[in-house]
Amino acid sequence: MIKVKNLRYKYQKSKDYAINGIDFQINEGEIFGFLGPSGAGKSTTQKVLIKLLRGFEGEIEYQGKPLNSYDDQFYQDIGVSFEMPISFSKLTALENLEFFKRLYKKTVDLEPLLKRVGLWDDRHKKAGEYSKGMKIRLNFIRALLNDPMFLFLDEPTNGVDPANSRIMKDMILEFKQKGGTVFLTSHIMGDIDELCDRVAFIAEGKLREEGAPRDLKIKYGRRTVTVEYRENGELHSQTFTMEEIKLPSFFKLLQEKEIETLHSGETTLEEIFIKVTGVKLRA
Amino acid sequence: MPNLRVLIQGEFIRLNKYNLFAANFVVLLFWVFLAWFLEGEVLRQFIPVIFLMDSVMMTILLVGATLFYEKKEHTINSVMVTPVTENEYLLSKILVNALNSLITVAFISLAVYLIKGVTYNYWLLVPAVLIVTVVHTLIGIRLSYSAKDFTSLLINYMIYVFVFVLPPVFAQFGLIDASVARFFILLPPEASSILIGTGFVEVELWKILFGYSYLALLSMVLFRFSVKPKFNEYMMKEMGV
Numbered sequence: 001m002i003k004v005k006n007l008r009y010k011y012q013k014s015k016d017y018a019i020n021g022i023d024f025q026i027n028e029g030e031i032f033g034f035l036g037p038s039g040a041g042k043s044t045t046q047k048v049l050i051k052l053l054r055g056f057e058g059e060i061e062y063q064g065k066p067l068n069s070y071d072d073q074f075y076q077d078i079g080v081s082f083e084m085p086i087s088f089s090k091l092t093a094l095e096n097l098e099f100f101k102r103l104y105k106k107t108v109d110l111e112p113l114l115k116r117v118g119l120w121d122d123r124h125k126k127a128g129e130y131s132k133g134m135k136i137r138l139n140f141i142r143a144l145l146n147d148p149m150f151l152f153l154d155e156p157t158n159g160v161d162p163a164n165s166r167i168m169k170d171m172i173l174e175f176k177q178k179g180g181t182v183f184l185t186s187h188i189m190g191d192i193d194e195l196c197d198r199v200a201f202i203a204e205g206k207l208r209e210e211g212a213p214r215d216l217k218i219k220y221g222r223r224t225v226t227v228e229y230r231e232n233g234e235l236h237s238q239t240f241t242m243e244e245i246k247l248p249s250f251f252k253l254l255q256e257k258e259i260e261t262l263h264s265g266e267t268t269l270e271e272i273f274i275k276v277t278g279v280k281l282r283a
Numbered sequence: 284m285p286n287l288r289v290l291i292q293g294e295f296i297r298l299n300k301y302n303l304f305a306a307n308f309v310v311l312l313f314w315v316f317l318a319w320f321l322e323g324e325v326l327r328q329f330i331p332v333i334f335l336m337d338s339v340m341m342t343i344l345l346v347g348a349t350l351f352y353e354k355k356e357h358t359i360n361s362v363m364v365t366p367v368t369e370n371e372y373l374l375s376k377i378l379v380n381a382l383n384s385l386i387t388v389a390f391i392s393l394a395v396y397l398i399k400g401v402t403y404n405y406w407l408l409v410p411a412v413l414i415v416t417v418v419h420t421l422i423g424i425r426l427s428y429s430a431k432d433f434t435s436l437l438i439n440y441m442i443y444v445f446v447f448v449l450p451p452v453f454a455q456f457g458l459i460d461a462s463v464a465r466f467f468i469l470l471p472p473e474a475s476s477i478l479i480g481t482g483f484v485e486v487e488l489w490k491i492l493f494g495y496s497y498l499a500l501l502s503m504v505l506f507r508f509s510v511k512p513k514f515n516e517y518m519m520k521e522m523g524v
Protein backbone atom coordinates (compact mmCIF):
# COMPACT_ATOMS: atom_id res chain seq x y z
CA MET A 1 0.00 0.00 0.00
CA ILE A 2 2.90 2.31 0.82
CA LYS A 3 6.33 1.77 -0.66
CA VAL A 4 9.25 3.86 0.48
CA LYS A 5 12.58 3.84 -1.27
CA ASN A 6 15.72 5.55 -0.06
CA LEU A 7 13.81 8.26 1.75
CA ARG A 8 15.83 11.15 3.07
CA TYR A 9 14.61 14.27 4.77
CA LYS A 10 16.44 17.28 6.09
CA TYR A 11 14.79 20.11 8.00
CA GLN A 12 15.54 23.47 6.45
CA LYS A 13 17.53 24.84 9.32
CA SER A 14 19.52 21.75 10.24
CA LYS A 15 22.56 20.36 8.50
CA ASP A 16 21.95 16.70 9.29
CA TYR A 17 19.35 14.50 7.72
CA ALA A 18 16.56 13.67 10.20
CA ILE A 19 15.81 10.63 8.03
CA ASN A 20 18.78 9.29 6.23
CA GLY A 21 17.93 6.80 3.52
CA ILE A 22 15.24 4.42 4.68
CA ASP A 23 13.36 1.73 2.76
CA PHE A 24 10.22 -0.02 3.85
CA GLN A 25 6.85 -1.16 2.70
CA ILE A 26 3.48 -1.18 4.42
CA ASN A 27 1.11 -3.84 3.14
CA GLU A 28 -2.61 -3.45 3.00
CA GLY A 29 -4.37 -4.66 6.13
CA GLU A 30 -1.36 -4.74 8.39
CA ILE A 31 -0.15 -2.76 11.35
CA PHE A 32 3.36 -1.58 10.65
CA GLY A 33 5.34 -0.01 13.45
CA PHE A 34 8.41 2.13 13.88
CA LEU A 35 10.15 1.42 17.17
CA GLY A 36 12.83 3.85 18.20
CA PRO A 37 13.97 6.28 20.86
CA SER A 38 13.15 9.96 20.98
CA GLY A 39 14.75 11.88 18.14
CA ALA A 40 15.17 8.81 15.92
CA GLY A 41 13.05 10.24 13.11
CA LYS A 42 9.69 8.56 13.71
CA SER A 43 7.54 11.67 13.71
CA THR A 44 9.45 13.10 10.77
CA THR A 45 8.75 9.94 8.78
CA GLN A 46 5.06 10.12 9.62
CA LYS A 47 4.89 13.79 8.62
CA VAL A 48 6.54 13.03 5.31
CA LEU A 49 4.15 10.11 4.67
CA ILE A 50 1.10 12.30 5.30
CA LYS A 51 2.38 15.00 2.94
CA LEU A 52 2.98 17.62 5.58
CA LEU A 53 6.72 17.84 5.09
CA ARG A 54 7.46 18.53 1.46
CA GLY A 55 10.72 18.33 -0.35
CA PHE A 56 11.84 14.87 0.67
CA GLU A 57 14.40 12.91 -1.32
CA GLY A 58 13.72 9.38 -2.52
CA GLU A 59 10.49 7.73 -3.56
CA ILE A 60 7.17 7.25 -1.82
CA GLU A 61 4.38 5.37 -3.52
CA TYR A 62 0.88 5.27 -2.13
CA GLN A 63 -1.34 2.65 -3.75
CA GLY A 64 0.96 2.39 -6.74
CA LYS A 65 1.19 6.11 -7.47
CA PRO A 66 3.76 8.66 -6.34
CA LEU A 67 2.65 10.40 -3.16
CA ASN A 68 3.16 13.79 -4.78
CA SER A 69 0.59 12.98 -7.45
CA TYR A 70 -2.20 13.07 -4.84
CA ASP A 71 -4.10 16.24 -4.10
CA ASP A 72 -5.89 17.02 -0.85
CA GLN A 73 -8.55 14.39 -1.54
CA PHE A 74 -5.83 12.02 -0.35
CA TYR A 75 -6.93 12.94 3.16
CA GLN A 76 -10.51 11.68 2.69
CA ASP A 77 -9.36 8.15 3.51
CA ILE A 78 -6.65 8.93 5.99
CA GLY A 79 -6.73 9.39 9.73
CA VAL A 80 -3.87 11.09 11.53
CA SER A 81 -3.06 11.52 15.16
CA PHE A 82 -0.04 13.61 16.01
CA GLU A 83 2.37 13.01 18.82
CA MET A 84 1.18 16.14 20.53
CA PRO A 85 -2.53 16.44 21.26
CA ILE A 86 -4.08 19.13 19.08
CA SER A 87 -7.42 20.82 19.57
CA PHE A 88 -9.08 24.22 19.60
CA SER A 89 -8.77 24.81 23.33
CA LYS A 90 -11.77 27.12 23.67
CA LEU A 91 -14.13 24.84 21.80
CA THR A 92 -15.71 21.85 23.50
CA ALA A 93 -14.53 18.38 22.58
CA LEU A 94 -17.69 17.81 20.58
CA GLU A 95 -17.41 21.17 18.78
CA ASN A 96 -13.86 20.25 17.84
CA LEU A 97 -14.94 16.93 16.38
CA GLU A 98 -18.01 18.37 14.65
CA PHE A 99 -15.88 20.98 12.92
CA PHE A 100 -13.48 18.42 11.50
CA LYS A 101 -16.26 15.98 10.72
CA ARG A 102 -17.89 18.39 8.32
CA LEU A 103 -14.74 18.54 6.19
CA TYR A 104 -15.11 14.90 5.08
CA LYS A 105 -17.45 13.15 2.67
CA LYS A 106 -17.74 9.99 4.72
CA THR A 107 -18.04 10.12 8.50
CA VAL A 108 -18.96 7.98 11.47
CA ASP A 109 -21.27 8.41 14.43
CA LEU A 110 -19.33 10.02 17.25
CA GLU A 111 -21.36 8.83 20.20
CA PRO A 112 -20.20 5.19 20.32
CA LEU A 113 -16.58 6.21 19.78
CA LEU A 114 -16.65 8.82 22.53
CA LYS A 115 -18.39 6.41 24.87
CA ARG A 116 -15.81 3.76 24.17
CA VAL A 117 -12.88 5.98 25.17
CA GLY A 118 -14.80 7.41 28.12
CA LEU A 119 -15.18 10.97 26.85
CA TRP A 120 -18.92 11.06 26.19
CA ASP A 121 -19.84 12.51 29.57
CA ASP A 122 -17.22 15.23 29.13
CA ARG A 123 -18.09 16.02 25.53
CA HIS A 124 -19.33 19.52 26.38
CA LYS A 125 -16.19 20.39 28.28
CA LYS A 126 -13.70 22.73 26.62
CA ALA A 127 -10.84 20.79 25.09
CA GLY A 128 -8.42 23.13 26.85
CA GLU A 129 -9.74 21.88 30.18
CA TYR A 130 -9.07 18.25 29.30
CA SER A 131 -6.21 16.38 30.94
CA LYS A 132 -3.35 15.28 28.70
CA GLY A 133 -4.68 11.73 28.55
CA MET A 134 -8.15 12.96 27.59
CA LYS A 135 -6.71 15.19 24.87
CA ILE A 136 -4.84 12.25 23.41
CA ARG A 137 -7.99 10.14 23.40
CA LEU A 138 -9.84 13.02 21.73
CA ASN A 139 -7.15 13.12 19.04
CA PHE A 140 -7.48 9.43 18.52
CA ILE A 141 -11.21 9.83 17.89
CA ARG A 142 -10.43 12.76 15.57
CA ALA A 143 -8.28 10.39 13.52
CA LEU A 144 -11.17 7.93 13.23
CA LEU A 145 -14.06 10.24 12.43
CA ASN A 146 -13.78 10.01 8.65
CA ASP A 147 -13.88 6.20 8.74
CA PRO A 148 -10.38 6.06 7.23
CA MET A 149 -8.73 3.21 5.38
CA PHE A 150 -5.30 4.16 6.62
CA LEU A 151 -4.37 5.32 10.10
CA PHE A 152 -1.16 7.17 10.98
CA LEU A 153 -0.64 7.15 14.73
CA ASP A 154 2.35 8.87 16.27
CA GLU A 155 2.97 7.47 19.76
CA PRO A 156 -0.75 6.82 20.20
CA THR A 157 -0.73 5.58 23.79
CA ASN A 158 2.01 7.80 25.17
CA GLY A 159 0.59 9.61 28.20
CA VAL A 160 -2.60 7.55 28.41
CA ASP A 161 -3.42 5.55 31.55
CA PRO A 162 -3.19 1.75 31.27
CA ALA A 163 -6.95 1.12 31.17
CA ASN A 164 -7.55 3.59 28.35
CA SER A 165 -4.40 2.49 26.62
CA ARG A 166 -5.89 -1.03 26.59
CA ILE A 167 -9.11 0.29 25.05
CA MET A 168 -7.23 2.23 22.38
CA LYS A 169 -5.10 -0.77 21.50
CA ASP A 170 -8.21 -2.91 21.17
CA MET A 171 -9.72 -0.29 18.88
CA ILE A 172 -6.57 -0.27 16.74
CA LEU A 173 -6.71 -4.06 16.45
CA GLU A 174 -10.41 -3.90 15.53
CA PHE A 175 -9.61 -1.29 12.91
CA LYS A 176 -7.19 -3.76 11.37
CA GLN A 177 -9.67 -6.62 11.58
CA LYS A 178 -12.10 -4.54 9.53
CA GLY A 179 -9.46 -4.28 6.81
CA GLY A 180 -7.71 -1.08 7.83
CA THR A 181 -4.01 -0.42 7.48
CA VAL A 182 -1.97 1.26 10.21
CA PHE A 183 1.38 2.99 10.47
CA LEU A 184 2.28 3.58 14.08
CA THR A 185 5.32 4.80 15.90
CA SER A 186 6.31 4.21 19.47
CA HIS A 187 9.19 4.12 21.85
CA ILE A 188 7.20 1.73 24.03
CA MET A 189 8.13 -1.85 23.30
CA GLY A 190 4.88 -3.28 24.68
CA ASP A 191 2.65 -1.41 22.25
CA ILE A 192 4.65 -2.49 19.25
CA ASP A 193 4.84 -6.07 20.46
CA GLU A 194 1.11 -6.28 21.01
CA LEU A 195 -0.13 -4.42 17.95
CA CYS A 196 2.30 -4.74 15.08
CA ASP A 197 2.39 -7.38 12.40
CA ARG A 198 5.75 -6.03 11.42
CA VAL A 199 8.12 -3.63 13.10
CA ALA A 200 11.13 -1.67 11.90
CA PHE A 201 13.78 -0.41 14.28
CA ILE A 202 14.72 3.19 13.72
CA ALA A 203 17.69 4.93 15.25
CA GLU A 204 19.44 8.10 14.15
CA GLY A 205 17.40 8.38 10.98
CA LYS A 206 18.16 4.88 9.74
CA LEU A 207 16.30 1.57 9.81
CA ARG A 208 18.33 -1.22 11.35
CA GLU A 209 16.15 -4.29 11.43
CA GLU A 210 12.70 -5.25 10.31
CA GLY A 211 10.35 -8.16 10.78
CA ALA A 212 7.46 -9.65 12.70
CA PRO A 213 8.03 -9.16 16.45
CA ARG A 214 7.82 -12.92 16.96
CA ASP A 215 10.33 -13.69 14.23
CA LEU A 216 12.75 -11.13 15.64
CA LYS A 217 12.48 -12.65 19.08
CA ILE A 218 13.24 -16.07 17.68
CA LYS A 219 16.10 -14.74 15.59
CA TYR A 220 17.76 -12.89 18.43
CA GLY A 221 16.61 -14.95 21.41
CA ARG A 222 18.61 -17.79 22.85
CA ARG A 223 16.80 -20.97 22.08
CA THR A 224 17.08 -22.23 25.64
CA VAL A 225 15.02 -23.06 28.69
CA THR A 226 16.26 -22.18 32.15
CA VAL A 227 14.94 -24.07 35.16
CA GLU A 228 15.21 -22.66 38.66
CA TYR A 229 14.72 -25.10 41.50
CA ARG A 230 15.34 -25.45 45.21
CA GLU A 231 17.51 -28.08 46.74
CA ASN A 232 18.31 -28.18 50.47
CA GLY A 233 16.93 -24.67 50.76
CA GLU A 234 19.31 -23.35 48.13
CA LEU A 235 18.36 -21.87 44.75
CA HIS A 236 19.88 -23.54 41.71
CA SER A 237 19.43 -22.90 38.04
CA GLN A 238 20.19 -24.97 35.00
CA THR A 239 19.91 -24.04 31.33
CA PHE A 240 19.01 -26.42 28.51
CA THR A 241 19.09 -25.93 24.76
CA MET A 242 16.02 -26.80 22.71
CA GLU A 243 17.74 -30.07 21.76
CA GLU A 244 18.61 -30.90 25.34
CA ILE A 245 15.03 -30.59 26.58
CA LYS A 246 14.22 -33.72 24.58
CA LEU A 247 16.67 -35.72 26.70
CA PRO A 248 15.69 -37.70 29.85
CA SER A 249 17.93 -35.58 32.08
CA PHE A 250 15.63 -32.58 31.55
CA PHE A 251 12.51 -34.55 32.49
CA LYS A 252 14.27 -36.08 35.44
CA LEU A 253 15.06 -32.64 36.77
CA LEU A 254 11.44 -31.54 36.36
CA GLN A 255 10.15 -34.64 38.11
CA GLU A 256 12.57 -34.80 40.99
CA LYS A 257 13.27 -31.21 41.97
CA GLU A 258 11.11 -28.60 43.54
CA ILE A 259 10.76 -26.30 40.47
CA GLU A 260 10.33 -22.61 41.14
CA THR A 261 10.46 -21.06 37.67
CA LEU A 262 10.76 -22.06 34.03
CA HIS A 263 12.04 -19.45 31.59
CA SER A 264 12.48 -19.65 27.86
CA GLY A 265 15.45 -17.76 26.53
CA GLU A 266 13.14 -15.60 24.43
CA THR A 267 14.26 -12.04 24.53
CA THR A 268 12.30 -8.80 24.48
CA LEU A 269 12.08 -6.34 21.58
CA GLU A 270 13.77 -3.79 23.79
CA GLU A 271 16.80 -6.04 24.32
CA ILE A 272 16.96 -6.83 20.62
CA PHE A 273 16.72 -3.14 19.88
CA ILE A 274 19.71 -2.35 22.05
CA LYS A 275 21.64 -5.26 20.62
CA VAL A 276 20.98 -4.24 17.01
CA THR A 277 21.26 -0.48 17.24
CA GLY A 278 23.52 -0.02 20.24
CA VAL A 279 21.02 2.62 21.37
CA LYS A 280 18.64 2.52 24.34
CA LEU A 281 14.93 3.06 23.74
CA ARG A 282 14.66 5.34 26.73
CA ALA A 283 17.25 7.89 27.69
CA MET B 284 -15.84 24.31 -2.60
CA PRO B 285 -18.10 22.94 0.11
CA ASN B 286 -15.21 23.10 2.59
CA LEU B 287 -15.11 26.86 2.29
CA ARG B 288 -18.46 27.19 3.99
CA VAL B 289 -17.40 24.89 6.81
CA LEU B 290 -14.15 26.81 7.26
CA ILE B 291 -15.92 30.17 7.33
CA GLN B 292 -18.51 28.97 9.82
CA GLY B 293 -15.79 27.40 11.94
CA GLU B 294 -13.83 30.63 11.88
CA PHE B 295 -16.83 32.66 13.01
CA ILE B 296 -17.51 30.22 15.83
CA ARG B 297 -13.89 30.53 16.93
CA LEU B 298 -13.80 34.34 16.64
CA ASN B 299 -16.70 34.22 19.04
CA LYS B 300 -15.30 31.61 21.45
CA TYR B 301 -11.85 33.14 21.53
CA ASN B 302 -13.46 36.49 22.40
CA LEU B 303 -12.07 38.19 19.31
CA PHE B 304 -15.54 39.27 18.26
CA ALA B 305 -16.07 40.78 21.65
CA ALA B 306 -12.78 42.68 21.35
CA ASN B 307 -13.77 43.88 17.89
CA PHE B 308 -17.15 44.97 19.19
CA VAL B 309 -15.61 46.98 22.01
CA VAL B 310 -13.55 48.86 19.43
CA LEU B 311 -16.70 49.55 17.39
CA LEU B 312 -18.46 50.91 20.46
CA PHE B 313 -15.45 53.10 21.09
CA TRP B 314 -15.74 54.56 17.57
CA VAL B 315 -19.43 55.24 18.09
CA PHE B 316 -18.62 56.83 21.44
CA LEU B 317 -16.12 59.17 19.77
CA ALA B 318 -18.53 59.97 16.97
CA TRP B 319 -21.07 61.01 19.59
CA PHE B 320 -18.98 64.06 20.46
CA LEU B 321 -18.36 65.19 16.90
CA GLU B 322 -20.59 67.30 14.71
CA GLY B 323 -20.91 68.50 11.17
CA GLU B 324 -17.87 68.55 8.94
CA VAL B 325 -15.55 67.09 11.57
CA LEU B 326 -17.85 64.10 11.95
CA ARG B 327 -18.00 63.61 8.18
CA GLN B 328 -14.22 63.54 8.11
CA PHE B 329 -14.05 61.19 11.05
CA ILE B 330 -16.36 58.45 9.75
CA PRO B 331 -14.12 57.40 6.83
CA VAL B 332 -11.25 57.17 9.32
CA ILE B 333 -13.31 54.62 11.29
CA PHE B 334 -13.73 52.46 8.18
CA LEU B 335 -10.10 52.85 7.23
CA MET B 336 -8.94 51.88 10.71
CA ASP B 337 -11.32 48.95 10.78
CA SER B 338 -10.43 47.50 7.40
CA VAL B 339 -6.70 48.11 7.79
CA MET B 340 -5.87 47.79 11.45
CA MET B 341 -8.62 45.53 12.76
CA THR B 342 -8.20 43.24 9.76
CA ILE B 343 -4.50 42.83 10.35
CA LEU B 344 -4.98 42.33 14.08
CA LEU B 345 -7.83 39.85 13.69
CA VAL B 346 -6.11 37.76 11.08
CA GLY B 347 -2.93 37.90 13.15
CA ALA B 348 -4.76 36.78 16.28
CA THR B 349 -6.44 33.83 14.56
CA LEU B 350 -3.20 32.72 12.93
CA PHE B 351 -1.41 33.10 16.21
CA TYR B 352 -3.93 30.87 17.99
CA GLU B 353 -3.82 28.30 15.21
CA LYS B 354 -0.07 28.22 15.46
CA LYS B 355 0.03 28.12 19.23
CA GLU B 356 -2.48 25.29 19.40
CA HIS B 357 -1.08 23.60 16.26
CA THR B 358 -4.59 23.28 14.91
CA ILE B 359 -3.40 24.44 11.51
CA ASN B 360 -1.61 21.11 11.19
CA SER B 361 -4.81 19.25 11.95
CA VAL B 362 -6.67 21.26 9.34
CA MET B 363 -3.98 20.54 6.78
CA VAL B 364 -4.42 16.76 7.11
CA THR B 365 -8.07 17.07 6.09
CA PRO B 366 -9.27 17.47 2.48
CA VAL B 367 -9.04 21.27 2.90
CA THR B 368 -6.72 22.84 0.31
CA GLU B 369 -4.33 25.71 0.99
CA ASN B 370 -6.38 27.92 -1.31
CA GLU B 371 -9.60 27.14 0.55
CA TYR B 372 -7.90 27.84 3.84
CA LEU B 373 -6.47 31.19 2.71
CA LEU B 374 -9.68 32.16 0.93
CA SER B 375 -11.67 31.45 4.08
CA LYS B 376 -9.49 33.92 5.98
CA ILE B 377 -10.09 36.58 3.32
CA LEU B 378 -13.84 36.00 3.20
CA VAL B 379 -14.25 35.98 6.97
CA ASN B 380 -12.50 39.33 7.21
CA ALA B 381 -14.53 40.71 4.32
CA LEU B 382 -17.73 39.66 6.11
CA ASN B 383 -16.47 41.23 9.29
CA SER B 384 -15.82 44.51 7.55
CA LEU B 385 -19.34 44.44 6.12
CA ILE B 386 -20.70 43.94 9.61
CA THR B 387 -18.68 46.98 10.71
CA VAL B 388 -20.05 49.07 7.83
CA ALA B 389 -23.60 48.07 8.74
CA PHE B 390 -23.14 48.65 12.45
CA ILE B 391 -21.32 51.98 12.26
CA SER B 392 -23.54 53.32 9.50
CA LEU B 393 -26.66 52.44 11.43
CA ALA B 394 -25.24 53.94 14.62
CA VAL B 395 -24.19 57.27 13.10
CA TYR B 396 -27.50 57.49 11.27
CA LEU B 397 -29.48 56.87 14.43
CA ILE B 398 -27.54 59.21 16.68
CA LYS B 399 -26.52 61.89 14.20
CA GLY B 400 -28.70 61.37 11.16
CA VAL B 401 -25.60 61.16 8.95
CA THR B 402 -25.77 59.26 5.67
CA TYR B 403 -23.29 58.80 2.84
CA ASN B 404 -22.86 56.82 -0.33
CA TYR B 405 -22.97 53.20 0.85
CA TRP B 406 -22.71 51.87 -2.72
CA LEU B 407 -19.28 53.41 -3.11
CA LEU B 408 -18.19 52.68 0.43
CA VAL B 409 -18.89 48.92 0.47
CA PRO B 410 -16.71 47.87 -2.49
CA ALA B 411 -13.92 50.11 -1.21
CA VAL B 412 -14.05 48.54 2.25
CA LEU B 413 -14.06 45.08 0.67
CA ILE B 414 -10.98 45.55 -1.48
CA VAL B 415 -9.12 47.25 1.36
CA THR B 416 -9.95 44.34 3.65
CA VAL B 417 -8.83 41.77 1.11
CA VAL B 418 -5.44 43.43 0.65
CA HIS B 419 -4.94 43.83 4.36
CA THR B 420 -5.95 40.27 5.18
CA LEU B 421 -3.12 39.19 2.91
CA ILE B 422 -0.76 41.75 4.40
CA GLY B 423 -1.81 40.55 7.86
CA ILE B 424 -1.08 36.93 6.93
CA ARG B 425 2.28 37.93 5.50
CA LEU B 426 3.18 39.96 8.59
CA SER B 427 2.20 37.01 10.78
CA TYR B 428 4.47 34.70 8.81
CA SER B 429 7.49 36.68 9.91
CA ALA B 430 6.32 37.15 13.48
CA LYS B 431 7.20 34.64 16.13
CA ASP B 432 4.38 35.64 18.46
CA PHE B 433 1.55 38.12 18.76
CA THR B 434 3.79 40.83 20.22
CA SER B 435 6.16 40.64 17.30
CA LEU B 436 3.15 40.78 14.98
CA LEU B 437 2.18 44.04 16.70
CA ILE B 438 5.70 45.33 16.12
CA ASN B 439 5.54 44.32 12.46
CA TYR B 440 2.25 46.13 12.24
CA MET B 441 3.72 49.28 13.82
CA ILE B 442 6.54 49.22 11.31
CA TYR B 443 4.01 48.85 8.51
CA VAL B 444 2.09 51.84 9.83
CA PHE B 445 5.19 53.97 10.22
CA VAL B 446 6.45 53.19 6.77
CA PHE B 447 3.16 53.52 4.95
CA VAL B 448 0.79 55.69 6.95
CA LEU B 449 3.03 58.43 8.27
CA PRO B 450 4.24 59.86 4.93
CA PRO B 451 0.73 60.88 3.80
CA VAL B 452 0.11 62.36 7.26
CA PHE B 453 3.33 64.38 6.99
CA ALA B 454 2.27 65.52 3.54
CA GLN B 455 -1.02 66.80 4.96
CA PHE B 456 0.87 68.91 7.41
CA GLY B 457 3.03 70.22 4.60
CA LEU B 458 6.13 68.45 5.85
CA ILE B 459 6.53 66.59 2.57
CA ASP B 460 6.46 68.34 -0.79
CA ALA B 461 3.30 67.93 -2.86
CA SER B 462 5.31 66.77 -5.89
CA VAL B 463 6.45 63.75 -3.89
CA ALA B 464 3.09 63.27 -2.20
CA ARG B 465 1.44 62.63 -5.56
CA PHE B 466 2.99 59.18 -5.56
CA PHE B 467 1.63 58.25 -2.15
CA ILE B 468 -1.33 56.57 -3.79
CA LEU B 469 1.15 53.75 -4.28
CA LEU B 470 1.19 53.19 -0.53
CA PRO B 471 -1.54 50.65 0.24
CA PRO B 472 -3.04 52.56 3.20
CA GLU B 473 -3.16 55.77 1.17
CA ALA B 474 -4.82 54.04 -1.78
CA SER B 475 -7.21 52.53 0.77
CA SER B 476 -7.92 55.90 2.25
CA ILE B 477 -8.68 57.40 -1.14
CA LEU B 478 -11.06 54.58 -2.07
CA ILE B 479 -12.91 54.68 1.23
CA GLY B 480 -13.14 58.42 0.82
CA THR B 481 -15.25 57.93 -2.30
CA GLY B 482 -18.23 57.21 -0.10
CA PHE B 483 -17.92 60.66 1.45
CA VAL B 484 -16.34 63.14 -0.95
CA GLU B 485 -15.79 63.68 -4.65
CA VAL B 486 -12.68 61.83 -5.78
CA GLU B 487 -11.10 62.19 -9.19
CA LEU B 488 -12.06 59.31 -11.45
CA TRP B 489 -8.49 58.37 -12.33
CA LYS B 490 -7.70 57.95 -8.67
CA ILE B 491 -10.66 55.63 -8.18
CA LEU B 492 -9.80 53.54 -11.21
CA PHE B 493 -6.15 53.45 -10.36
CA GLY B 494 -6.86 52.68 -6.69
CA TYR B 495 -9.08 49.69 -7.45
CA SER B 496 -6.79 48.29 -10.14
CA TYR B 497 -3.77 48.79 -7.96
CA LEU B 498 -5.20 47.12 -4.85
CA ALA B 499 -6.67 44.27 -6.91
CA LEU B 500 -3.31 43.68 -8.56
CA LEU B 501 -1.53 43.96 -5.25
CA SER B 502 -3.87 41.35 -3.74
CA MET B 503 -3.17 38.94 -6.54
CA VAL B 504 0.57 39.48 -6.41
CA LEU B 505 0.63 39.12 -2.62
CA PHE B 506 -1.44 35.97 -2.77
CA ARG B 507 0.46 34.32 -5.58
CA PHE B 508 4.03 35.38 -4.84
CA SER B 509 4.21 36.15 -1.16
CA VAL B 510 1.55 34.39 0.89
CA LYS B 511 1.11 31.12 -0.96
CA PRO B 512 4.74 30.15 -1.53
CA LYS B 513 5.55 30.69 2.13
CA PHE B 514 2.46 28.98 3.50
CA ASN B 515 3.82 25.48 3.93
CA GLU B 516 7.13 26.71 5.28
CA TYR B 517 5.34 28.89 7.82
CA MET B 518 3.08 26.04 8.84
CA MET B 519 5.98 23.70 9.43
CA LYS B 520 8.32 26.23 11.00
CA GLU B 521 7.61 25.59 14.63
CA MET B 522 5.43 22.59 14.24
CA GLY B 523 6.78 20.48 17.07
CA VAL B 524 4.04 17.88 16.86
Ligand SMILES: Nc1ncnc2c1ncn2[C@@H]1O[C@H](COP(=O)(O)OP(=O)(O)O)[C@@H](O)[C@H]1O
Binds near residue numbers: 012043523
Ligand atom coordinates in the same frame (compact mmCIF):
# COMPACT_ATOMS: atom_id res chain seq x y z
N1 LIG C 1 10.96 21.16 13.04
C1 LIG C 1 12.20 20.66 13.14
N2 LIG C 1 13.26 21.39 12.73
C2 LIG C 1 14.50 20.90 12.82
N3 LIG C 1 14.82 19.69 13.29
C3 LIG C 1 13.82 18.91 13.70
C4 LIG C 1 12.45 19.35 13.66
N4 LIG C 1 11.67 18.36 14.13
C5 LIG C 1 12.50 17.35 14.46
N5 LIG C 1 13.78 17.67 14.21
C6 LIG C 1 14.96 16.81 14.43
O1 LIG C 1 14.85 15.66 13.61
C7 LIG C 1 15.25 14.51 14.31
C8 LIG C 1 14.12 13.49 14.33
O2 LIG C 1 13.06 13.99 15.09
P1 LIG C 1 11.66 13.25 15.21
O3 LIG C 1 11.24 12.78 13.88
O4 LIG C 1 10.74 14.15 15.93
O5 LIG C 1 12.04 12.00 16.13
P2 LIG C 1 11.09 11.03 16.95
O6 LIG C 1 9.69 11.24 16.54
O7 LIG C 1 11.60 9.67 16.62
O8 LIG C 1 11.30 11.36 18.39
C9 LIG C 1 15.68 14.96 15.68
O9 LIG C 1 17.07 15.11 15.67
C10 LIG C 1 15.00 16.28 15.85
O10 LIG C 1 15.76 17.12 16.68
Ligand SMILES: [Mg+2]
Binds near residue numbers: 039042043044083154
Ligand atom coordinates in the same frame (compact mmCIF):
# COMPACT_ATOMS: atom_id res chain seq x y z
MG1 LIG D 1 8.19 11.73 17.71
